[in-house]
Amino acid sequence: MLIVAQAVLYVEDSESTESIAEAVVARAETVSQARRGASDAALRSTFALCSDADIRALKEVAFDSSYMSDVGRIQDDHLLCSALWGRIVPFKLPAPHYSSGETKLWNTSDLVGSPYGGTNLIAQGRTFTVSSPSSFDGLDPARTSTFTVETRDRSYVFRRVVAATDVSENTSSRIGLSRCSNKANACAFVSRPRRGVWDLAPSLLYTITGLGAALGIALSYLLIRRNRSARQTLQHRFSLAMRRNEIRLVYQPLYTVVDRRLVGFEVLSRWTPPGEGEISPGIFVPMARQLGLSSDLFRYVLSKALREMAPALAGANAPYLSINAEPVDMAQEETVRFVASVTRQAGVLPDQVRIEITEREELVCPGVTAHMAALAALGFRFLIDDFGTGSSNFSHLAQSPFIGIKIDRMFVSAITEESPLRPVLPGMYQIARQLGLEVIVEGIETPQQDALLQKVAPSAVGQGWLYGMPVPAEAAALLAKSHNGDEPFTDP
Known part of the structure; x- marks a missing residue:
């Protein structure tokens, strides 16, 4: 067996x-x-x-x-x-x-x-x-x-x-x-x-070993196929988690680099199955993409974030929400209607919703650019996420209605190191500003990085552990209410 x-x-x-x-x-x-x-x-x-x-x-x-x-x-x-x-x-x-x-x-x-x-x-x-x-x-x-x-x-x-x-x-x-x-x-x-079989869970290994000859061969095959890896088990459970509203959201604040003024929150998903530890988004987000559940996750996050944060987004100078998406999430015909509908029902203005498109591949899905253009015409805003990696480049700014870029964290970490990538962030920032684009810099973790960014990217918006950790909706709402849009906000 x-x-x-x-x-x-x-x-x-x-x-x-x-x-x-x-x-x-x-x-x-x-x-x-x-x-x-x-x-x-x-x-x-x-x-x-x-x-x-x-x-x-x-x-x-x-x-x-x-x-x-x-x-x-x-x-x-x-x-x-x-x-x-x-x-x-x-x-x-x-x-x-x-x-x-x-x-x-x-x-x-x-x-x-x-x-x-x-x-x-x-x-x-x-x-x-x-x-x-x-x-x-x-x-x-x-x-x-x-x-x-x-x-x-x-x-x-x-x-x-x-x-x-x-x-x-x-x-x-x-x-x-x-x-x-x-x-x-x-x-x-x-x-x-x-x-090897020794890599299987002990309980599964003991079960296989103890099974009888004929029945054991059949059941051991079925057990392994069912438990072929922790990843496959997670796939089924993740689908149920979305249906059961078990995916929780946290909100990481976005501040202007020059004066630390709160302008928005990036919405991040977290999954902690009942009775277990938290499963990294680095596992379940790619898994959702491979299962064809990426669009479901995007809609889940958007609608839940609007429900949780709608009261905090009311009033003048209120912050915006930034939602992650894949190009395929924009491909479905009902995308425009869904995004516009849930935003309107939440009482949130379209320009308070930023959609960060993660371009792991070209924008070749049918309807993607047309649907993005339709949403942009309604007031929604698009940014290129993880700019400077993979297929992301300035050409997509002409092809689609992007109003800004988010520079990947690997270029932030390089600016205070003796790295060949050190000059890349200032170069991209200058080009983006010349094109009239907004710039968000992610992964700011040290005072040295912050001090240098104030010199080389003063009009950028910053995000990172130094500026603020991701927090639940209640804490994010308090941050938003504490910010009046005129004075720099200091995180307590």
């Missing part, structure tokens, strides 16, 4: 690893296509190298390119200018890690002193592109896999993503799989721990 149980686990682990490998290859193809498109567009420019007109053209290319963090010019193996940095002191490149024809590749870890890190720089002719450091984030939400993206001959590693958990590197207890693209010179090599 234990042999049967182990066989079932073996099959499930193989299927899961194969799915991750295919997802990595698909993302590699998308990034490769985006790079070629950006490079080709930049090469078509006829302006003088690194002239003001040329840099403006580079910015247009960068803004229109997903998964690219920068596009620039190179001459005689020197970086001369880019969309993000403008003209720079010529930076001498070392010998490339990999070359094929006119294409040359460098890992940015070898470009000491350059403004790039954690990614790749690819030069073609007089143009170079830099892919986003987070291009391959989110492909394994559980983060139990280690994978690399390499050339077919394994002579160059584009990206390496390491599992978050400390697992054994013993090859006998791991499963490895590789998949190669038919469209690009890229292969995915995935490694993840192989589960």
Whole structure:
């Protein structure tokens, strides 16, 4: 019976690893296509190298390119200018890690002193592109896999993503799989721990062991399929939790950086099953997305937040609520009617509802941009969440009615460190302000970060543990009532 149980686990682990490998290859193809498109567009420019007109053209290319963090010019193996940095002191490149024809590749870890890190720089002719450091984030939400993206001959590693958990590197207890693209010179090599029957819950293991021969084989298979992982168990329970109104909400305050004035709250969901500890949103939010429950979660959070906070949002200078959403949440035909209806029923003004769109993929779902435009016409406001990661870029500001961006926390943590990413936040802030966009900076945790942000991003709105922890609705309402919109609010 234990042999049967182990066989079932073996099959499930193989299927899961194969799915991750295919997802990595698909993302590699998308990034490769985006790079070629950006490079080709930049090469078509006829302006003088690194002239003001040329840099403006580079910015247009960068803004229109997903998964690219920068596009620039190179001459005689020197970086001369880019969309993000403008003209720079010529930076001498070392010998490339990999070359094929006119294409040359460098890992940015070898470009000491350059403004790039954690990614790749690819030069073609007089143009170079830099892919986003987070291009391959989110492909394994559980983060139990280690994978690399390499050339077919394994002579160059584009990206390496390491599992978050400390697992054994013993090859006998791991499963490895590789998949190669038919469209690009890229292969995915995935490694993840192989589960054994000893990893099952003790009660389940004892039950399997004690079952009789014929009945035991059948029941052990069913028990494992039912308990194939804690994650699958959570899926069913999460669906019930939404129906039973068990998902609670907390509200993290948003303050102006320059004078610490309360302007709004981000609404965050929390799940603590009865009799158990809290389950991280990092687990159940991706799970809802994979189950097709993302839109249900968005509607649940929006309607519950409006019910809980409506009284605190009344009156002049009242704060707004910021709700997280996925592009797919905007795709359904009844989205506009639902959002407008629950907001009106709560007695809240549309411009007091901000919807943060998390762009893990392009806005390609049918109807997304049209529905967003319809909501924007009613007064609702949209921001790009986690800006600077994945596929988020300034081009989407032209495609959809975004009025601002939320800069990801990894760029905040970098501003007080000796990091290649240190100049990124000031650069994005300046570009956003020139475009007339609102800027929210998340993840402010230290006084040093706060002091520096007051200098480099004074008109931004800040969010983080230093400014205020997420609090229940009652405490958030007290914060809102204590704020009169004229004087800076000091958190007691």
